[in-house]
Amino acid sequence: MNIGEKLNKKGDKIYFFYDLGRGPGQRPSTGVFIYANPQNQIQKNFNKEALKILETKKSQLTIEQQAVGTPVIPAHKFKANFVEYFEEYIKLNKREGNRHLTCCLTKFKAYIKSDFISPVDITENFCKRFRRHLLDTLTGETPANYYARFKWVVKAATKDGYYRNNPTEDIPAVRNPSVTLKEHLESEEYVALLNTPCFNQQVKLAFLFSCYTGLRWVDVKRQEWQDLQNGTLITRIIQQKTGKPVVLTLHPIALAILEEIKQLSFGKTTSVNKVFSLPTANGANKVLGEWVKRAGVNKYVTWSCARLSFSILLKDKNVDDVTIAYLMGHTTTRQVQQTYKRHKPKDQSEAISHLPSFNIGTFL
Secondary structure, X not given: OEEEEEEOOXXXXXXXXXXXXXXXXXXXXXXXXXXXXXXXXXXXXXXHHHHHHHHHHHHHHHHHHHHOOOOOOOHHHOOOOHHHHHHHHHHHHOOOOOOHHHHHHHHHHHHHOOOOOOHHHOOHHHHHHHHHHHHHHOOEOHHHHHHHHHHHHHHHHHHOOOOOOOOOOOOOOOOEOOOOOOOOOOHHHHHHHHOXXXXXXXXXXXXXXXXXXXXXXXXXXXXXXXXEEOOEEEEEEEOOOOOOEEEEEOOHHHHHHHHHHHHHOOOOOOOOOEOOOOOOHHHXXXXXXXXXXXOOOOOOOOOHHHHHHHHHHHHHOOOOHHHHXXXXXXXXXXXXXXXXXXXXXXXXXXXXXXXXXXXXXHHO
């Protein structure tokens, strides 16, 4: 491995480069320089340290070249901090509209209560404990989705030589069904909310917009005017097959909400501006609770109820699962069939009225 050097135009610094040949791109910079004529002790000390770094870089590259064609991975290619490996994996594999990887890392850091953990500490028992932490703190499909992404990262690390055996291989991702059923709104309750004032008009309009589009809290909060074009909403949810975003045709009520927001925004509706000006999630849910109570809706309603209600009311009108799944940004109908569905009949008497009927007196 040869290292070349080049004096800069001013003649006061010497820059070093890798001499890999004379073709294009075969003389990349090492990122190291020294002072050509050090003027003081500080510059002399700088030169000594820079030359040490240069020698280290040269040695590492030499080892990498010698390792080509062998199963040996040079030690300097490994990250001492598994969190850094996790972050790099997200950077290289993150998909627009899919937050599971990023959210999993957040949960992972919260679990280890640190920004550092050595790869050697990621054992099978550690993975079991982390999965238990997810199940203890999350419900529904979320713990399974997060742990599945964690398994992706550990599997990649295993392929990269960090582990001889994948520590997550025998620990499957499992869901955590909620013991309580989430509330949803019926069509008449939509109308009640539309007709009831709310002291935070932005929260009211944003929640109703979610009810008519099925968007999550995070999607509504970050929605920008550039996402709205000709009566449609271009979501940040990317279709797996086409690689294009899900485009939703907006209901007239949703369009009316946007017109109302434009009036409240006093013309500040440039493409990069957010559509809604909202507080924190907790703050929005507090406003929502008071507003729902004032509307006479005797239910515990949070923002997630809007998405569930959107799916249920479409299902009530016999909209097929494939269409509902698309409108909600899902790639399969599994979520619609398992989670976003009506868990109890709206009117039990109407349901049982379909059973055979006859004169009860003749039977007795």
